[in-house]
Amino acid sequence: MTFITENILRNPPILLGLIAMIGLLVQRKNIADVVKGSLMAAFGMIILDAGVDLIVSTISPINEAFQEVVAGDVAVGEALNDATFTASHGGNVGLAMFLGLVIHLLIARFTKVKTIFLTGHMLWWFPFIFVAAGVEGGMDGVSVILFGGILSALYWSFMPWLMRKYVWAVTEDESFLIGHPTGVLSLISGFIAKRVGNKNNSTEDINVPKKLSFFREISVTGAIVILLMYIVVWFIEPSVIGEEENIIFSSINQGFTFGAGLLIMLYGVRMLINQIIPAFQGISEKLIPGAVPALDVPIIFNYKPNAVIIGFIAAMITSTIMIIIANAFNIFGIILIPLVVTSFFECGGAAVIGEGQGGQRGAIIGTAVASIVMVGLMGISAMVYSSTIQNWMLVFGGNDFSLFGPIANWIAELLTGVFG
Template identity: 70%
Template sequence: VALTAGVNMLVGTIAPINAAVQTQLGVAVSDGLSDITFTAEYGGTVGLAMFFGLVIHLLIARFTPVKTIFLTGHMLWWFPFVIVAGGVEGGLTGIPLLILGAVLSACYWSFMPWIMRKYVWDATGDDSFLIGHPTGILSLVSGFVAKRVGNKEKSTEDLKVPENLSFFREISITGALVMFLMNIVIGLIAPVLVPEGGNLVMFAVDAGLNFGAGLLIMLYGVRLLINQIIPAFQGIAEKVVPGAKPAFDVPILFNYRPNAVIIGFIVAMITSTILVVIANTTNVFGILIVPLVITSFFECGGAAVIGEGQGGLRGAIIGTITASVVMVALVGISAAMFSTTIQNWILIFGGNDLSLWGILGELIGKLFGGL
């Protein structure tokens, strides 16, 4: 509950920035289905795909060496959601669409946490859990690059801060300051960020405080999860799926290298914003895309932790820069492909495994689109 409450506070602070940037850029709702109307029409298929996908996922854990149980609740919905959307774009309907959603979702829940496991264990020093979150492809890219160009001798967590500024070592204070400054900058560029009659400085102060508080609550929830839920899970799993490891939401990583998270967020925002401007100016994707604030914090924050685990401070920075390039490419390609279903949703929440698996769903759908 604490973890979810903290994450919701963070998303609630970030969401107005996304909305303001979209409004400023004049990104209009596209023709076709939105995420709401798509859910109304295909929600039953998504729900069935989630159910059968979970059954397949548990069978994979029980009878193969890939022993992981995916426990990030909301992602049990969002993966079949984007995969079914991809299948619809590819021309699938009925039972073939359901099979695509179930099988691809099960494969993601089982294999992505397992593929990431060594990077996660290197970053945390703890092999009792895995990560079940759409940071997967970005973290793999970050870890791969960081291992080759990084330097473990200098860690993000060893950064020297002058004594009179030592309070900045507290992630909640640093995060609050970053969010305050970001709101000031965005508010000057996109005045619609501030409600009518409001004051930009006070709005930014409130956003910063809420973001800092959300970080504290989220990290408290992470500690509760580590101390209480993992031992309980192990007791149950040994009876149902012996040797299985739980795959948790990405914030569980943030407690291990909090400085890397903030550095990754800043680097990802700067890199991706520059790339978004270039992409929109050159019309490379054929649509307008917006800075990915949510993905920059959660997915690229996780990618920075993985990069730090492989290559220290340098690895975190260069790994995140590389991941940000992949992030922008994924959101642009997937948003263009989801032109009649969930384009506006993926513009905000994509640039990650959700985009990647949605693209895969559409490509497979086109192969069997006559069914």
């Protein structure tokens, strides 16, 4: 089981390559098409991951600098490391993941909810947070495995399904869903955007003067945003760059890296969609009729790229203001840290959904409201996970982890109280 978990389920290129291969074999494609389709799907996932890694490498120093300013007593290494909890409970997380996958596939096969969750790393992280919630609630052994597995299966099946109409409104393509913890923030953004926005006024139609037309390219805009962020953060916390580095040139290089990461990520997205969707039709037709794959959130960034950058900026500004207020009044009894990673990926997805429901205004207002909720969820979840993965949640929370984790903890405490 550990072999399968480590080498297949937590290895997205191999997982998606195998799924593409199965789909093509089921469709009785010739061997050349099977080999090419399987490898191209794996290549697409690797390219997508490479782009994401470049983006994260430019965001992380900003995140760490914020931690130094806002919460110097929080150990960055611990916050970015799940090793302590995994060392004690990793076996239970793995077993919960396996059980959850079995239940998840049964739900897809025998109910009207036809989601197949294919975001590889999230197949690990949801059992991780649910098992941690069970441990916080007093569970152990078989009970926490069952608990984590069942809740993971329900999330993998139902959250992408709940989001489907919002996603399809953006993509105009019902062949895939989104499987990512942006769920609650995207639903909030879409709900708000539909009521306050104007779909006829799109972020992709922003009237930019000809001399500034380069702003219409997401990689250029993203590079400039990151360059300016580094310079601003440097005035607050110089450790954002190395002691021997020049702030201007270092910021320029980080901007270049971020822009290149966006280009690579979007190329990987297009490549993956072109391979995995046709191959998945074989699984849908033969093994689980009507099944629809749920893929990582960058898949939809290509549809409204301007909205992603606008959402990132709106989320960073709004959430940082809310975090300053929360820390000043000690609302959660713990120092909160700006959520740079969540602001880009989860709120970027929320902005795309908001754009699909309400254009420019919908993307901005929907994401701003979602980012306020993001801060509240992060604070609550950090309190709930006080003895297990609190530091991890401070860095990667504010999303579905921070919503369903505390709910799971409440259920665990209820069950433990009733059954002992």
